[in-house]
Amino acid sequence: MKIIIFGLGNFGMSLAVNLTETGNEVIGIDNDMNKVNMVKHQISHAICMDATNEMAYQALPVKDADLAVIAIGENEGAAIITTAIIKKLSQARIIGRSLSPIHDTVLNAMGIETIIHPEQDFADRLAKKINLKGIVDNFSIDKNYSISEIKAVPDFTGKTLEELAFRQTYNLHVVTIIRKQARKSIIGTTSQIDQSEGFITKDSIIMEDDLLVVFGLNKDIGKFCNRYQQKKR
Structure with a gap:
């Protein structure tokens, strides 16, 4: 599968590495270059970009992706905006990480069927x-x-x-x-x-x-x- 993971914190990075090791083509994205450098040799591609900037997606193969995982774990607003952009630009299945009950409500309203709560x-x-x-x-x-x-x-x-x-x-x-x-x-x-x-x-x-x-x-x-x-x- 071709998978894009947004957010390379502990959860997102571990998921990206595991999915790569099991034979998937994984693109990991984060706006922190240090996190990108930490994982760039362990996954297919690691990119430093602002996922809330729609213009930044022009060089990203979102239309070819089978799955997008929004794993952003600190900024609820950034996670919601990223989800909205992916919904607009791609037909990929989306897995959304929720950070609060309100976030749950927003993701449900956006039609995200798979919502995860890793810490919970x-x-x-x-x-x-x-x-x-x-x-x-x-x-x-x-x-x-x-x-x-x-x-x-x-x-x-x-x-x-x-x-x-x-x-x-x-x-x-x-x-x-x-x-x-x-x-x-x-x-x-x-x-x-x-x-x-x-x-x-x-x-x-x-x-x-x-x-x-x-x-x-x-x-x-x-x-x-x-x-x-x-x-x-």
């Missing part, structure tokens, strides 16, 4: 990790459902998913299993990495230290984690 989303995920012991990571699907990485209860070791009857017992669906795998570096040292087991079946066996990626209602995930804690006591 991270805080929500961190709160779940703190409150629900056993959760390693969590991704909310909506206000009721989540996908969570949960440490396998020691009692599960050596048992199959069919034996554990996850759906019937916990009302949770196990999507996959993440397992520690040994990997050798080019200098011969060995390290442990997390690796998905891919598509799993009822015969898949849970091993010690496995992470279970489960999908279900937040309340059911919470019940499972509470039961997990009771087993540890």
